[in-house]
Amino acid sequence: MLVADDDARHAEGIRRYLVADGHDAAVVHDGRAALDVARRDRPDLIVLDVMMPGLDGLHVCRTLREESDVLVLMLTARSTENDMLLGLELGADDYLTKPVSPRELVARVRTLLRRASRGDPDAPARRIRRIGRVGIDPAGHRVTVDDQPVDCTRGEFAILAALSEQPGRVLTRAQLLHHTRGIDRSSTERTIDVYVVNLRRKIEADPRRPRLLLTVHGVGYKMAADPGDR
Template identity: 40%
Template sequence: MRILLVEDEISIRDVLKSYLLKEGWDVLTSGDGVDALNKTQKIKVDLVILDLMIPKLSGEEVCREIRKTSNVPILIVSSKSREEDMIKGLNIGADDYITKPFRIQEVLARINALQRRVNMFTQKAKPIMSFNRRSLVINFESKEVFVDDNLVRLTLTEFKLLDALLKKPGKVLSREDLSYHVQGYRYIGDGRTMDAHIKNLRKKIEKDPKNPIYIITRVGAGYQFNVEADRVHVG
């Protein structure tokens, strides 16, 4: 796996790179946003570790630009530690968020969880499914989602979340359940991280995210995929 490590603090960058290399990963590094974005456009990478407070172009802008053309997993590692900052990071397309100071083993665990999710999608193929008279079409093999025949770009986390809900249509999944299936670990906190991912997914697949027909909230319990959404297997 090739990782792009975007961090302007040399000491942090060197330590992280050393551990990543020991894990057997190919590591590219960048110290500013412009260089990082150029690398993602010219070189195929499997994961981006992204600091937000970097020169020339902010990490937020780098994340937004990457998401315009790629669903490569993005792990934000930032000193911005407020919950609002974390939610913002997820809203602009990050798959996961770790605050500084961090433990190296936690970073490695998050990377491994992301890698397992990528490998799982690569290894298994599923039929194409459509809903609501093909207004929503999901191709599980190509990992593509179409809304009214228009391709919408989901992050790895968003696609995994949709996959988890579709595995048990009609069943209410708690935030803890979804975090385990999607992230590979159970969240610690009030669940706003998973809520943010649900919100982002609804914006992309629901015609009216405030009145969803696919992903339904069950107050105090969690979320479920609506089995009455006219599902049809087409492949």
């Protein structure tokens, strides 16, 4: 695990809480070092501060997402909704604003690691769900379009998995937010809209005229029961 924060005292405090929770954790204090260590050590998760010298956390997150599927929990002193949404658009898996509660941070880390775990040998096998051109493999955490793999963030996949479980059923933004990362005081239901826009770009033939991932105005979203469901 890696903590990247230019506030040395704050970074060390986070590291100690993570170690106390049973994790190995290293600390760096700038964006370039974060990239170097991430590429070298391949951590399971990075706690990434947005405001760092050299390369900021948003640049680091964008670069990491192009190179790997490492979990990214972003931290920032900024509390505006736009900053949160930008981090999620770049592929961050979760988001906390400073001042951060160490207990909440550790809980978020546990949740992210648990959801990222690759299947349970004692769990029943799940069939791949196929809706139109899209295949969703819940156990393998994989998505395909026309049998070609599509990269999705964990938040995007959680939404797709939830909606594909019962095609035709409408889920509210609040329900979908719970599926992705639970109700978050620093977040809003607009987060779901960002995920949906990103998903449509990846799975729809024409994202401007979606036939699979449908909006139910005033309510939420649903997965079409078939490509012709409107």
